[in-house]
Structures are given as structure tokens and as C-alpha cells.
Amino acid sequence: MPILWLVLIVLALGAVGYILGRQRAMASAGGDARHLHSLPSYYGSNVAIKAVVPALVLMVIWLLVQPVYINTHVSGMLSETAIPDNSSRGLVMSEVRRTAEGLSNAVNQGLMTEEFATSARADMADVTQRLKDAGQIVTSEVTQPIMRAAQEYRVLSSSLQLYMSIAVILLALLGAAWGLRESQKDFRARNTVEFSVRMLLIGAASIAILTTLGIVLSLVFNTIEFFRLYPAADFFFGLNWAPSFSGRGGSSDLGVLPLLWGTLYISIVALAVAVPIGLFAAIYLSEYASSRVRSVAKPMLEVLAGIPTIVYGLFALLTVGPMLLKVFGDEGLGIMQAGTAVMTAGLVMGIMLIPFVSSLSDDIINAVPQSMRDGSYGLGATKSETIKQVVMPAALPGIVGAVLLAASRAIGETMIVVLGAGAAARLSLNPFEAMTTVTAKIVSQLTGDADFASPEALVAFALGMTLFVITLGLNIFALFIVRKYREQYE
Amino acid sequence: MYDAPASEQKVTQNTTKIAAHKVQVFYGDTHAIKDVDVQIEDKTVTAFIGPSGCGKSTFLRCLNRMNDTIDICRVEGDILLDGEDIYDAKVDPVQLRAKVGMVFQKPNPFPKSIYDNIAYGPRIHGLAKNKADLDEIVEKSLRRGAIWDEVKDRLHAPGTGLSGGQQQRLCIARAVATEPEVLLMDEPCSALDPIATGQVEELIDELRENYSVVIVTHSMQQAARVSQKTAFFHLGNLVEYGETGQIFTNPVDKRTESYITGRIG
Amino acid sequence: MTDAATNPGAATPRKSSLLTLDDRTRRRNASEARFKAYGITAIAVALFFLIVLLFSILRSGLPAYTTTVADVEFTVTQAQYEEAESQLFKTKAYEQLFIAQLQDQLTESGMQVEFDAAAIERIMGKVGGNIREFYQANPDQLGQPVSFELSSSSRVDGYYKGRVTREGLQESRFLQLSDLDLVDALAEAGIIRQAFNWNFITGADSGVDNPGGAGIGASVVGSFFMMLVVLFLALPIGVAASIYLEEFAPKNRWTDLIEVNISNLAAVPSIVFGILGLAVFIQFMHLPQSAPLVGGLVLTLMTLPTIIISTRASLKAVPPSIRDAALGVGASKMQAVFHHVLPLAMPGILTGTIIGLAQALGETAPLLLIGMVGFVARGYPDGIAAGFVDPNSAMPAQIYTWAARADVAFYEKAWGGIIILLLFLMTMNIIAIILRRRFERRW
Known part of the structure; x- marks a missing residue:
């Protein structure tokens, strides 16, 4: 792994720089550390940072830019005629990449010589056969333009890799030299090092912004791409969800409304379960329970919160679904056809949300000052009167915030609905029917083997965008309410 | 009870409202109140004074069983309200607190409108037959709380929007609205500025007409200004109890003298 | 807000004794008790869900850690090995050997069951292939008694775990009713037993048609x-x-x-x-x-x-x-x-x-x-x-x-x-x- 080696070389240069920088600084002070501006280790660190950081930053940027550059360059080599009718440039490019990778692997395994792999006159059938022998996945016979492109791809990436190594090591050496030159006794090494560390800290903190940016950009670009292939109005106002299964072309109906309805319906059922139970549990735990009961019940609720959603999904599919079917199915009331239904997913999601609602409400109820309660008790109110008429109204904004956060959780929940809600998109009022949600469809549209350029796959990004906007709105609103509420009592 | 000859005439005027006998209070293992005997008179302002942590607030909270809300607190001895033991198993603290109202150190209006703050007590105790009745109670209570003129135009504004002194008078009016027989006040002016304090003190003096008022205060001047009887607590003991004038001018116990002259506390 | 404001007959209970509860207080205390009961119910419901969840995980998950295996003592002599290797269907020959020895073992424990090669394949999979692989890898074991632990098919496993029942069985090329008789007989002879499923903990995912071999x-x-x-x-x-x-x-x-x-x-x-x-x-x-x-x-x-x-x-x-x-x-x-x-x-x-x-x-x-x-x-x-x-x-x-x-x-x-x-x-x-x-x- 050459990149690993490159990193190790740069780190080694940094280590050597540390020792040299320290020595040089000590020498400039005549061997007495008290004459230095900073501790000797800071001079060493200064050199090490100057050697390592710029070099590694260059490497990361290079690694990010290189594939983009190679892609555009090689893609430019492919003429329009080299692209089959039923394919796209993107598909051909991935074929090129696969072939190039295959060639490299075959060379590594000794099934091909380097000359053979780079030879322009190689027989295509022979190449294909050798690639297959090397265990590489090659779809059909490798065509001449693809082979050419793949060869160019290989040459370009290996030479760029070489340039990168040279550039990175050079930069590391230059940085080390610069740092060494600075290592004089009057140089303020500590301040320089601390400035660099501070920059690192800022960089780490900015990753949160980068993540959001990454989410927004990846959603926006692919959503725009989707709307180029599929009219936005049909997506937002379509009442029918029926993607064609071929994954390419075909007439798919991709209306989001049935999915939004399913999401909403399941979330409502979930909240109808979680909010009363969670709220009453929180009230009981914070106002009534003795500390012994609290010390048992609270961790139990936290266990419920710590269980991964896949477990709840399985619970819905294999336990709750069949149980509901027994009661409401053909043998019982006869209004339920299958175990997967809005009710199943909603009920289980509600169970999942109970600890979420109760712990948030608990915090909020505890934030209501004791003096309020005292005032009420002092007037002769009972505990429940105090809770209903003083504590709850005071805590209401916070609890609304908590419920909104729970709603955003319910809307974004995936595994429970993938396993428990069913796959059919429907606009129905019957909670015992199977419906599906935005999240479940994101999973199913992106885990099939559909081409990423088809509207059937790209719709997942538009769905993701819808989901992101809805949950973000709910979160911002809820956090705003909760924060306002906290400020009120601080 | 400490008997002072000078107070005799007043004692005969007023009947005993609350009689405490050998009251002990424990917080877990801490013995917070030791053997307190006191008789609080009707239609009188009684002040509890003493250094911080002397138990005066704790004792006050025993009088309407507010200590019940604290798990580790235990009360022994008898406290009689009109001859009935308030710690009797048959007594519902809810009923007791309707008779013995309380005003707290920090003004604590509920996050509701001024009207609803006052109406809260009458509503839970069912004191009003109808809306007009309730309106009347609210107005009467606000007038008694000496705050009616300031808030009559904004009865439906939130009570938390008032100034500190107004809030405290609102809380007093709120306590009065349930028509208690005794009003307990736990340092009602400690969070207020001098002007608001003056208003509240004036109000306390007026309340004496109808109620027995017990006030805990840190300020000896305040005790001297508003109370007729004063009890001095020290380290959980009731050291001295008598006419306010006598306590401040001619204390019997050395500790009382030290405290009011500023040597302890 | 409560209905108290307009409650008729709420005569002001002034000057009443503290020692008797008035009606209103009694009603208020009842509503207090109800409210508290809601809280207890909420906690109980949440804990009930937790218990059901944990119970169904344990009940349905623990069987994954056992599997049904067949222990067969088996000897192949050098001569038998050479003969089998010389035949056209080599694994078939091994299978014949296996069946003969299994029959002996059953008779030894006093049981008379008829079965054919197909039944064995349905119960234990391709036995012959396994045996052949073993001896090709370990020729020195020829002539000595060797104990094989063969894992049974997932349907036989299901029979043990109650997933497959005699009543609900649909006869197919995977399992027939008569096979279950054989399985019962083998179990009685101590040949088929339940063992800890190490493969589940150490193994990798299997294909869709082989649930028995799946591991995590x-x-x-x-x-x-x-x-x-x-x-x-x-x-x-x-x-x-x-x-x-x-x-x-x-x-x-x-x-x-x-x-x-x-x-x-x-x-x-x-x-x-x-x-x-x-x-x-x-x-x-x-x-x-x-x-x-x-x-x-x-x-x-x-x-x-x-x-x-x-x-x-x-x-x-x-x-x-x-x-x-x-x-x-x-x-x-x-x-x-x-x-x-x-x-x-x-x-x-x-x-x-x-x-x-x-x-x-x-x-x-x-x-x-x-x-x-x-x-x-x-x-x-x-x-x-x-x-x-x-x-x-x-x-x-x-x-x-x-x-x-x-x-x-x-x-x-x-x-x-x-x-x-x-x-x-x-x-x-x-x-x-x-x-x-x-x-x-x-x-």
C-alpha cells in the first residue's frame, strides 16, 4: 500500500525533524535550556508540525482531486461511438475502471506481464480470457476503446501517484528545513506550536459544518439531476408510487404523497403510543416515585433506549406483527391481512420512543422550580392538581419541544418501517393495512441493482432531501423551543 | 411559653390559634428543632427571628405540614390548630393547608394570568359557586393584597410580568384568596427592595385584622416594625418568646440580648 | 381548568374540623389516586414491553446456538478406499459404505429401520462427498475407526426445534414423512443429537438455501x-x-x-x-x-x-x-x-x-x-x-x-x-x- 508507506515516510521525516530541531535550538542556547524562549520540545514540535501537516494536507487534497481529474481526462478520450446505445458514459467509465483494476490485479498475480498490460496491440479476446483467469469480474468481452481507456487510466493514475509521492516528500523536506532554520534561541516556538494546535482544533470543530455541507450538496446535486429526468410537479403532487422494476427507462410513477402519508400515519400512531406513556412515566418518576423505585425504573427505561433499531424492526416483523394478526386478522376481527402494517410499525416505534419522550420530559419537569410546587402545595393543592395546573403549564413549551423531537425521530426512523410496515405505497385510512414510508423507499431504491443514473435510483435523493428538510425544520423549531424554555428558568 | 407580665393585657384579648408542644424535627440524623413550645395567638403578627440555620423556617413549615414534601423530614410532638392535632393520621394536609396559607421567600407566581393566579386556590377548594362569585373573590383578594389598583386593568396579563414587590403582593393575595385562618410568611421581603418591603410590611399590618400571621424574618427592624409577639430561635431551640417590645428592649435571655445587639448571628 | 369554579353546592367549608374529611377533599383525593395510578400504569406498560421484547429475543434466539448433528463411527479400510476410488461415481460408493455401517450401528442398538441413500441425503446432506474429502486429506486414518460429526439438514434441525412438525409437513424432495421415522430412530440410538452451534458464532453468511450453515x-x-x-x-x-x-x-x-x-x-x-x-x-x-x-x-x-x-x-x-x-x-x-x-x-x-x-x-x-x-x-x-x-x-x-x-x-x-x-x-x-x-x- 504505497499511500501507507508515504504517510510513514512523512511521519518519519517529522520525527527526525523533531530531534534535529530540538538539538539545534539547544545548541543555539549553548546547551542551557534556560536561555531558550520556550521549552526545547516546542522547537522540536515546531519542526515536526511544519514537516508533517502541509505534506499530509497536500496528500489528502491530491487524493481527492486525482480521481476527478483522471475521470474527466479519460472520459474525454472516449468518443461518442464507443458508448453503446443502451448505456451511458457513466456506465462505460465504471467498466473502464473495472478493467484497469483488473489489469493491475492480473499483473500482480503474474498472469500478465507489465508490457502485455500496456501493449496497444493486445488481442481483446486474449485479454478478456486472462482477466477472467485472474478472477476479475469482466462482464463481456473487453472492447478496443475500453481497453485503450483502461490502459490510459492505469498509466495516468500510476504516474500521478508517483508525482504525488515526490511532491509530498519534497514538501515535507521543505517544511522541515524551514522549521529547522527557525530553531534559534529567540524564536517563540511555543506560540507558533500553540497557534498550529489551535488551527487543528478549529479544523476539527469545522468538520460538523463540512458534514452538513456534504449532506446538503450530495442531496442537492442528485435531486437536481433527478428533476432533470422526472418532473418535479409529478414528484411532489403525484398520488401514485409505482417505480418500474427494470431500473432503466420504463414508465415509473414516482409521487411522494403516498410515502409522506405513510410516514405521517405511522409517526402519528407511534406518538399516540409514546407520548402518553412516556409523559406519565416521566411525571410518575419525577414527582411521585421514591428514590428506590426511580433507581430501578430509570435504568430499565434506558435499556429500552439503548436497544438498536434493527432489534425493534425484528420485534415488529416477527413478534408484534403475528400477535396483532392473531387478534385483528382473519381468525379474529378480520380487518388485517398481513403482519406488516401501519399499526405494527407504529406500535413498535412508539415503544422505541417511550424512553426518548420520558427522559426529555423528565429533564423538563425537573427544570420547573420547586418554588412553584411549594406555592401550590402551600395553597392546599394536591399533588395531581399541582402537576396538572402548575407544573404542566409551566413545562408545556419544553414538552412540546420534546414531542417535536420525538416526531422528527419517528419520521426519520428506518429499520422498523423497512421490516414492519410493508412495501406497498398506499393512500388509505386503515391502520391495519401495509403502507410504506420515505425512509423505507430510500433503502429499497438504493439497495437494488438499479443504475445510479436512472430516475428510479435518483428519486432516493429527492426523498432524502424531503426527509432532511422536514426533520431539519422540526429539529430547529424544537431546539429553539427547548432552549427558550431553559432560559426562562435559568 | 415565656410569660411576661407586660404582655398580659394583650394575651387576654386574643385566643390561642396554634399551640405547639414539645415539637422535635429531624432531617435524617440531624436534630433540627428541639423541644419547641409556643402558643401563637389569633389576629396577631408573630415574628420568628434568629440567626441563619436556627430552625425558624423549619418550624414555620411544620405549621402547615409543608415539610411532608421532604422525604427525610420527621416531626415529633404536638401541634394543635384550634385544639386539633394537625399531625393526626386523620388529617389531610390538603385541608390543613387551605386553613394555614403560606407565602414564600421568593415571589413565586404561577406562569398564568394574574386572575388565574388568584383564582387557583378558590377553584381547587371549590369556594366559588359561579363565575361572578369567583370574580368577586379575585377582586376582594387583590384588594386585600393591596395590589388591586395596580393590576385591575390587566387581570389577564401573566403574573410573572409584574415587578418583584408586586409579585410578592400577588402571592399574598393568592394566599388570602383561599380564606385561610393563619398566614405563614417565610422571609417575604428578603428578595424585595426597600420600597416594596415597605408596601408589604404595611400590608402585613392590615392583614392582622382578619388573620393570625406568622412571619419569619432576618431583619430585626422588620420584626420590631410589624409584629406584636416575637420568638427568638437559636440552634434549634426556642430561646425566648414574648411581647415584641419587651424582647427588643428588655430581653431575659443572654443569647437574645447578644443577638439583637449584633454579637451573635 | 377544573370544574371547581362552577361547582354547585360547594358550600364554603369554613370552621370545619380538620379531623373529618369533607366530601370535596375525598373526591379530590380519589382523583389524586387515579392520576397516580396512570403514572404507575405507564411505567408498568413500558416495563412490560421491555420484558416481552427481551423474552422474545431469548426464546427465539437461543435455538440458533444449538444445532442437530449426527455422530457416526466409521471405518474405511485401505482396500475399500481403493475400490471406491476406482469407481465412476466415487461419492456414491462412499455413501454405500456409510449406509452399510450405519445400518450395522442401528441393528446393534436393536432397531430395525429401512432407509435408502436418498433419505440419508435428505437428512444429513451429501455424506459421501464429506467422507471422501476427509480420507483424501488424511490417508493415514484409513483402516482406523473414525468418528464423524455430520451436521444435519436445516429441516431436520427445524423438526427438533418445533419449526417442522409431522402434521404440518409438506412432503418434498427436501424431507418426507418417512424420514422423520428414521430421524426418531437415529435419535433413539444416540446417533442424532443436539450440539452447540460453534459455526454460528465463528462462521460467515451462507447462501439463501443453506440457513443451517449461516454464521455471524x-x-x-x-x-x-x-x-x-x-x-x-x-x-x-x-x-x-x-x-x-x-x-x-x-x-x-x-x-x-x-x-x-x-x-x-x-x-x-x-x-x-x-x-x-x-x-x-x-x-x-x-x-x-x-x-x-x-x-x-x-x-x-x-x-x-x-x-x-x-x-x-x-x-x-x-x-x-x-x-x-x-x-x-x-x-x-x-x-x-x-x-x-x-x-x-x-x-x-x-x-x-x-x-x-x-x-x-x-x-x-x-x-x-x-x-x-x-x-x-x-x-x-x-x-x-x-x-x-x-x-x-x-x-x-x-x-x-x-x-x-x-x-x-x-x-x-x-x-x-x-x-x-x-x-x-x-x-x-x-x-x-x-x-x-x-x-x-x-x-
Whole structure:
């Protein structure tokens, strides 16, 4: 792994720089550390940072830019005629990449010589056969333009890799030299090092912004791409969800409304379960329970919160679904056809949300000052009167915030609905029917083997965008309410 | 009870409202109140004074069983309200607190409108037959709380929007609205500025007409200004109890003298 | 508001005795008791759900840890070996040998059952092939008695676990009613028995037609490599970000933006992180699909907000007097933070990190989008570098794959996998609790 080696070389240069920088600084002070501006280790660190950081930053940027550059360059080599009718440039490019990778692997395994792999006159059938022998996945016979492109791809990436190594090591050496030159006794090494560390800290903190940016950009670009292939109005106002299964072309109906309805319906059922139970549990735990009961019940609720959603999904599919079917199915009331239904997913999601609602409400109820309660008790109110008429109204904004956060959780929940809600998109009022949600469809549209350029796959990004906007709105609103509420009592 | 000859005439005027006998209070293992005997008179302002942590607030909270809300607190001895033991198993603290109202150190209006703050007590105790009745109670209570003129135009504004002194008078009016027989006040002016304090003190003096008022205060001047009887607590003991004038001018116990002259506390 | 305001007949109970409860108080106390009962019911319902959940996990998952095996003592002489090898259908010949010896064993224990080769194949799979492979690998064992442990087919296993019943059996080329008689006879002779299913813990995913051979081991390894990535990225980045925000950040727009961002990222649905991973790491950066490295990166981004929030809380809990003391002896701000504040906050930070890791370990949805579905976990990676980049799955994704398969025999595996997943989570949480108990400081 050459990149690993490159990193190790740069780190080694940094280590050597540390020792040299320290020595040089000590020498400039005549061997007495008290004459230095900073501790000797800071001079060493200064050199090490100057050697390592710029070099590694260059490497990361290079690694990010290189594939983009190679892609555009090689893609430019492919003429329009080299692209089959039923394919796209993107598909051909991935074929090129696969072939190039295959060639490299075959060379590594000794099934091909380097000359053979780079030879322009190689027989295509022979190449294909050798690639297959090397265990590489090659779809059909490798065509001449693809082979050419793949060869160019290989040459370009290996030479760029070489340039990168040279550039990175050079930069590391230059940085080390610069740092060494600075290592004089009057140089303020500590301040320089601390400035660099501070920059690192800022960089780490900015990753949160980068993540959001990454989410927004990846959603926006692919959503725009989707709307180029599929009219936005049909997506937002379509009442029918029926993607064609071929994954390419075909007439798919991709209306989001049935999915939004399913999401909403399941979330409502979930909240109808979680909010009363969670709220009453929180009230009981914070106002009534003795500390012994609290010390048992609270961790139990936290266990419920710590269980991964896949477990709840399985619970819905294999336990709750069949149980509901027994009661409401053909043998019982006869209004339920299958175990997967809005009710199943909603009920289980509600169970999942109970600890979420109760712990948030608990915090909020505890934030209501004791003096309020005292005032009420002092007037002769009972505990429940105090809770209903003083504590709850005071805590209401916070609890609304908590419920909104729970709603955003319910809307974004995936595994429970993938396993428990069913796959059919429907606009129905019957909670015992199977419906599906935005999240479940994101999973199913992106885990099939559909081409990423088809509207059937790209719709997942538009769905993701819808989901992101809805949950973000709910979160911002809820956090705003909760924060306002906290400020009120601080 | 400490008997002072000078107070005799007043004692005969007023009947005993609350009689405490050998009251002990424990917080877990801490013995917070030791053997307190006191008789609080009707239609009188009684002040509890003493250094911080002397138990005066704790004792006050025993009088309407507010200590019940604290798990580790235990009360022994008898406290009689009109001859009935308030710690009797048959007594519902809810009923007791309707008779013995309380005003707290920090003004604590509920996050509701001024009207609803006052109406809260009458509503839970069912004191009003109808809306007009309730309106009347609210107005009467606000007038008694000496705050009616300031808030009559904004009865439906939130009570938390008032100034500190107004809030405290609102809380007093709120306590009065349930028509208690005794009003307990736990340092009602400690969070207020001098002007608001003056208003509240004036109000306390007026309340004496109808109620027995017990006030805990840190300020000896305040005790001297508003109370007729004063009890001095020290380290959980009731050291001295008598006419306010006598306590401040001619204390019997050395500790009382030290405290009011500023040597302890 | 209550109905009290307009309650008729609510005569003011003035001057009533404290020792008698009036009607109104009695009613109010009843409503108090009701309200309290609602609270108790809510807690009871939540705990009931928890118990049902744990019960169904244990009841349905424990059978995954046993499997049905057949113990057969078996001898092949040199002559028999040579003869079998000389025939056209070599495995058939071994099978004949096996059946003859099995028949002997049954007669020895006094049982008379007729069976043919097809029945044996239905019950124990391709016996002949297994035997041949064994002797080809170990020719020195020829002529000596060897004890084979053959795993039985998943339907026979299902018969033992109650999934397959005599009444509900549909005769097919996989299992016939007469086979069950043979199975009963073999069980009585002590040949077929239940054994601990090591393969489930150590094995890899099998094909859709072989639920018996499915194991979770490979995806445990996948999860492990992912957690390594998360630990080595999320911990340093999270701590660095928290130190900046808590100790150095000036109050300005940029800091506000970061803060709002972090609290929002903590509530973004996990599937959105999957989309991010797919679009950025796989489509844009061309990192390998289904690789634990990519899974780790996605989970790192997802866990960072959790770690940052808990780390900031621990940093905030260190009293300012410690910072002042360090600054007072002439340390720089940086030195005060790194020499004094950070070590004191470390137990809290580690606790938060472990809880974040536990969250990441159970996360499924984003992994599905970057291709870490269960069926890619076909074996162990060879080497550490391969562990990061070779296609693999993770525990929750493997469980999902099993749950989504049509054959009900896989459901048992899914529940069994959940037991392992929960054991890991429990261990991590217990470590976190111990850390907290041990090093928690009250200032």
C-alpha cells in the first residue's frame, strides 16, 4: 500500500525533524535550556508540525482531486461511438475502471506481464480470457476503446501517484528545513506550536459544518439531476408510487404523497403510543416515585433506549406483527391481512420512543422550580392538581419541544418501517393495512441493482432531501423551543 | 411559653390559634428543632427571628405540614390548630393547608394570568359557586393584597410580568384568596427592595385584622416594625418568646440580648 | 381548568374540623389516586414491553446456538478406499459404505429401520462427498475407526426445534414423512443429537438455501474494523472540536454556526448519513463499496455530535478554579487545558465515547446504503488492511439480511445474532458505567 508507506515516510521525516530541531535550538542556547524562549520540545514540535501537516494536507487534497481529474481526462478520450446505445458514459467509465483494476490485479498475480498490460496491440479476446483467469469480474468481452481507456487510466493514475509521492516528500523536506532554520534561541516556538494546535482544533470543530455541507450538496446535486429526468410537479403532487422494476427507462410513477402519508400515519400512531406513556412515566418518576423505585425504573427505561433499531424492526416483523394478526386478522376481527402494517410499525416505534419522550420530559419537569410546587402545595393543592395546573403549564413549551423531537425521530426512523410496515405505497385510512414510508423507499431504491443514473435510483435523493428538510425544520423549531424554555428558568 | 407580665393585657384579648408542644424535627440524623413550645395567638403578627440555620423556617413549615414534601423530614410532638392535632393520621394536609396559607421567600407566581393566579386556590377548594362569585373573590383578594389598583386593568396579563414587590403582593393575595385562618410568611421581603418591603410590611399590618400571621424574618427592624409577639430561635431551640417590645428592649435571655445587639448571628 | 369554579353546592367549608374529611377533599383525593395510578400504569406498560421484547429475543434466539448433528463411527479400510476410488461415481460408493455401517450401528442398538441413500441425503446432506474429502486429506486414518460429526439438514434441525412438525409437513424432495421415522430412530440410538452451534458464532453468511450453515462471525469482524475506524477518528476529532468550542472559541457567528450545526446533526436521521456516505465516499471519492472503512467513516460522522456533546459536558464540569490555578503559575491557556483540564475530564470523555460507539455499533440503515448488506460477509478478511477495505458486512446489517430472507429458518439466526449484538452493547455499557462510577468526581 504505497499511500501507507508515504504517510510513514512523512511521519518519519517529522520525527527526525523533531530531534534535529530540538538539538539545534539547544545548541543555539549553548546547551542551557534556560536561555531558550520556550521549552526545547516546542522547537522540536515546531519542526515536526511544519514537516508533517502541509505534506499530509497536500496528500489528502491530491487524493481527492486525482480521481476527478483522471475521470474527466479519460472520459474525454472516449468518443461518442464507443458508448453503446443502451448505456451511458457513466456506465462505460465504471467498466473502464473495472478493467484497469483488473489489469493491475492480473499483473500482480503474474498472469500478465507489465508490457502485455500496456501493449496497444493486445488481442481483446486474449485479454478478456486472462482477466477472467485472474478472477476479475469482466462482464463481456473487453472492447478496443475500453481497453485503450483502461490502459490510459492505469498509466495516468500510476504516474500521478508517483508525482504525488515526490511532491509530498519534497514538501515535507521543505517544511522541515524551514522549521529547522527557525530553531534559534529567540524564536517563540511555543506560540507558533500553540497557534498550529489551535488551527487543528478549529479544523476539527469545522468538520460538523463540512458534514452538513456534504449532506446538503450530495442531496442537492442528485435531486437536481433527478428533476432533470422526472418532473418535479409529478414528484411532489403525484398520488401514485409505482417505480418500474427494470431500473432503466420504463414508465415509473414516482409521487411522494403516498410515502409522506405513510410516514405521517405511522409517526402519528407511534406518538399516540409514546407520548402518553412516556409523559406519565416521566411525571410518575419525577414527582411521585421514591428514590428506590426511580433507581430501578430509570435504568430499565434506558435499556429500552439503548436497544438498536434493527432489534425493534425484528420485534415488529416477527413478534408484534403475528400477535396483532392473531387478534385483528382473519381468525379474529378480520380487518388485517398481513403482519406488516401501519399499526405494527407504529406500535413498535412508539415503544422505541417511550424512553426518548420520558427522559426529555423528565429533564423538563425537573427544570420547573420547586418554588412553584411549594406555592401550590402551600395553597392546599394536591399533588395531581399541582402537576396538572402548575407544573404542566409551566413545562408545556419544553414538552412540546420534546414531542417535536420525538416526531422528527419517528419520521426519520428506518429499520422498523423497512421490516414492519410493508412495501406497498398506499393512500388509505386503515391502520391495519401495509403502507410504506420515505425512509423505507430510500433503502429499497438504493439497495437494488438499479443504475445510479436512472430516475428510479435518483428519486432516493429527492426523498432524502424531503426527509432532511422536514426533520431539519422540526429539529430547529424544537431546539429553539427547548432552549427558550431553559432560559426562562435559568 | 415565656410569660411576661407586660404582655398580659394583650394575651387576654386574643385566643390561642396554634399551640405547639414539645415539637422535635429531624432531617435524617440531624436534630433540627428541639423541644419547641409556643402558643401563637389569633389576629396577631408573630415574628420568628434568629440567626441563619436556627430552625425558624423549619418550624414555620411544620405549621402547615409543608415539610411532608421532604422525604427525610420527621416531626415529633404536638401541634394543635384550634385544639386539633394537625399531625393526626386523620388529617389531610390538603385541608390543613387551605386553613394555614403560606407565602414564600421568593415571589413565586404561577406562569398564568394574574386572575388565574388568584383564582387557583378558590377553584381547587371549590369556594366559588359561579363565575361572578369567583370574580368577586379575585377582586376582594387583590384588594386585600393591596395590589388591586395596580393590576385591575390587566387581570389577564401573566403574573410573572409584574415587578418583584408586586409579585410578592400577588402571592399574598393568592394566599388570602383561599380564606385561610393563619398566614405563614417565610422571609417575604428578603428578595424585595426597600420600597416594596415597605408596601408589604404595611400590608402585613392590615392583614392582622382578619388573620393570625406568622412571619419569619432576618431583619430585626422588620420584626420590631410589624409584629406584636416575637420568638427568638437559636440552634434549634426556642430561646425566648414574648411581647415584641419587651424582647427588643428588655430581653431575659443572654443569647437574645447578644443577638439583637449584633454579637451573635 | 377544573370544574371547581362552577361547582354547585360547594358550600364554603369554613370552621370545619380538620379531623373529618369533607366530601370535596375525598373526591379530590380519589382523583389524586387515579392520576397516580396512570403514572404507575405507564411505567408498568413500558416495563412490560421491555420484558416481552427481551423474552422474545431469548426464546427465539437461543435455538440458533444449538444445532442437530449426527455422530457416526466409521471405518474405511485401505482396500475399500481403493475400490471406491476406482469407481465412476466415487461419492456414491462412499455413501454405500456409510449406509452399510450405519445400518450395522442401528441393528446393534436393536432397531430395525429401512432407509435408502436418498433419505440419508435428505437428512444429513451429501455424506459421501464429506467422507471422501476427509480420507483424501488424511490417508493415514484409513483402516482406523473414525468418528464423524455430520451436521444435519436445516429441516431436520427445524423438526427438533418445533419449526417442522409431522402434521404440518409438506412432503418434498427436501424431507418426507418417512424420514422423520428414521430421524426418531437415529435419535433413539444416540446417533442424532443436539450440539452447540460453534459455526454460528465463528462462521460467515451462507447462501439463501443453506440457513443451517449461516454464521455471524465474519460480520462481527466487519463491525470490529468499523468500530476501530470510528474510535480512531471520532475520539480525537470529537475531543479536539469540544476543546475548541468549550475553551477557546470566541463568541462569534462562526462559533454559533458550528454549535447550531452540531445540535442539528445529532438529530438528523441516520439514513441521511447513509446517503451522504454513498454520494461522497463512494460516488465522488470512489472508495470501495461495502468496505468497513467507508462504513466507519459514515458512522464517525454520525457519532461525532454525540461525542462532542458529552465531551463538552465533561469539560464544563471541570471547575474554572483549576484553569485559574494553572494560568496563575504562568502556564499558557493551551498548557492549562492540555495538562490539567483534559486529564480531569478524561473519564467523562471516555464514557461518552463508549456510549457513542455502542450507538454506532447498532446502527443499520446507513450501512445498507453503502452496500454493507449481509450477504457480502462471505468469509474472514485475510489481513488487517483487507479488513478495512474488503467487502464485509456488520452485525446489524447481517441480522437485517437474515430477517429479510424468505426461508423462516433464517429468522432464528436473526434473533440469535441479536443476542450477540446485545451482548456486545451490554459489555460496552457496563464498561462505561464502571468508568463513570470509578472515576466520577464531584466538585
